[in-house]
Amino acid sequence: MPAYPELRLKPHVHKRVLHGSPWIYSNEIEMDGAARSIEPGEIVRLMGADGHALGVAMFNRHSLIAARIISRDPKVRVDVAYLTKVLNRALQIRERLFDAPYYRLIHAEADGLPGVIIDRFGDVLVAQLNSAGADRFGSQLLEALAQAVAPTTVVLRNDTPARQTEGLASLFEVPVGQLTGPIEVLENGARYFADLESGQKTGWFYDQRINRSWAAKFAKGHRVLDCYSFSGGFTVQSALAGAQEVIAIDRSQTALDLAAKAAAANGVADSCRFVKREALTQMADLAKEKENFGLVIADPPAFVKSKKNLAQGLKGYRKVARLAASLVAPEGALFIASCSHHADPVSFAEQVKRGLNDAGREGRILYSGGAGPDHPVHPALPETSYLKAMLLALN
Numbered sequence: 001m002p003a004y005p006e007l008r009l010k011p012h013v014h015k016r017v018l019h020g021s022p023w024i025y026s027n028e029i030e031m032d033g034a035a036r037s038i039e040p041g042e043i044v045r046l047m048g049a050d051g052h053a054l055g056v057a058m059f060n061r062h063s064l065i066a067a068r069i070i071s072r073d074p075k076v077r078v079d080v081a082y083l084t085k086v087l088n089r090a091l092q093i094r095e096r097l098f099d100a101p102y103y104r105l106i107h108a109e110a111d112g113l114p115g116v117i118i119d120r121f122g123d124v125l126v127a128q129l130n131s132a133g134a135d136r137f138g139s140q141l142l143e144a145l146a147q148a149v150a151p152t153t154v155v156l157r158n159d160t161p162a163r164q165t166e167g168l169a170s171l172f173e174v175p176v177g178q179l180t181g182p183i184e185v186l187e188n189g190a191r192y193f194a195d196l197e198s199g200q201k202t203g204w205f206y207d208q209r210i211n212r213s214w215a216a217k218f219a220k221g222h223r224v225l226d227c228y229s230f231s232g233g234f235t236v237q238s239a240l241a242g243a244q245e246v247i248a249i250d251r252s253q254t255a256l257d258l259a260a261k262a263a264a265a266n267g268v269a270d271s272c273r274f275v276k277r278e279a280l281t282q283m284a285d286l287a288k289e290k291e292n293f294g295l296v297i298a299d300p301p302a303f304v305k306s307k308k309n310l311a312q313g314l315k316g317y318r319k320v321a322r323l324a325a326s327l328v329a330p331e332g333a334l335f336i337a338s339c340s341h342h343a344d345p346v347s348f349a350e351q352v353k354r355g356l357n358d359a360g361r362e363g364r365i366l367y368s369g370g371a372g373p374d375h376p377v378h379p380a381l382p383e384t385s386y387l388k389a390m391l392l393a394l395n
Helices: 013-018 080-097 132-136 138-148 161-165 206-216 233-240 253-265 279-288 307-326 345-358
Strands: 006-008 023-025 042-047 053-059 065-071 102-107 116-121 124-129 153-158 171-176 183-187 190-194 223-227 245-250 272-276 293-298 328-338 363-369 388-394
Touching: 013 053, 042 065, 042 132, 053 132, 080 102, 080 138, 102 183, 102 206, 116 183, 124 138, 132 138, 138 153, 138 171, 183 206, 190 233, 190 253, 206 233, 206 328, 206 363, 206 388, 223 233, 223 279, 233 245, 233 253, 233 272, 233 293, 245 253, 245 279, 253 272, 279 307, 293 307, 307 328, 307 345, 345 363, 345 388
Parallel strands: 006 042, 124 153, 223 245, 223 293, 245 272, 293 328
Antiparallel strands: 023 065, 042 053, 053 065, 102 116, 116 124, 153 171, 183 190, 328 388, 363 388
16 A cells, blocks of 8 residues: 555545545645645545545645545555556547547546646647646656657646646646647547647637537528637538638637638638627627627636626626627527536526526527536536536527
8 A cells, every 4th residue: 555644534524525525625634733744736545534544635735625536545556557547548438439539638537637637639638737736746647648648749738727726836838749839620520720839728628519519500501600709619610511601709819810720721711700809899889780690609708717706707698698699680599608617507597598588589498518528527526517508599
């Protein structure tokens, strides 16, 4: 059994752990001298108040989520061999789901690697190490990736806000291979381009893959408005589906340039137009001009960054729903999404309903979904189920 330091929980806390929770908060730990001497990110053996071993975890006394369980087996040694085993299991699942190696390979706790996000772009991997423990075994993870995937390039986008809460520095590295510019992404039969260095998150949003296909079903023969278009995922899918015209709106010129490049690569540049502007402002102006579209897509960034701004963020989704609905032509369709995990599905759906009422529109929900299967959900961690998407046919 590995000689990991022991971390003891307060009485009764172990019941929550036994019920499946992978997170232990700082106020649930006996923070004695021994616990305070453990280095941030170090692997510990988690012990119940009764002395019963509950598994192994990564520990950071400076974080609110102080311990993150890696395995329920207290005898597990977290080394290159173990990490390779976890990666191979995740790889096996993705290879059953997808025909091409373009997907999220590791989705943090749901894939058994707390705080680790890895997206795959063919032979290129982009990783985010968002916890002190993940950062601590980063070099071992690189070795395991070499064995499991053998990538030509690995990019570390360690620049997320989550790292700040863990007391980690923000940095960007390419420890394996080299990065020479935007990289190609294959999705739903289309070609896209991702900026792995300065694009949002890892450079691409694989989580909307299925939802892009659903929205595109209502694009044929219609004008389409894609708000918060980013690098053109919904834009190109809509154009390929036969849209008469697609107008993509985003405030990032870099993202719009990548979207335009994707449109050209897929032979649909003539039917796509790109507008650099704040989406809410553009939607409001289009509404004043009495413009309408057969399909309106609204996929905004997270409006609810924390619980304290939940009410304000929900009002934001209501406003987006109102403006977007007002631009949908009679018998047209609206696709709207939220990536804020603090906004639960019921609350989000309520704001969409109110937004439709504000716009004087009625309709029916055709599809409600979330992220694709390469973003698995941990059964005891609702935070891993963050994306909410709705496709509505409006009257």
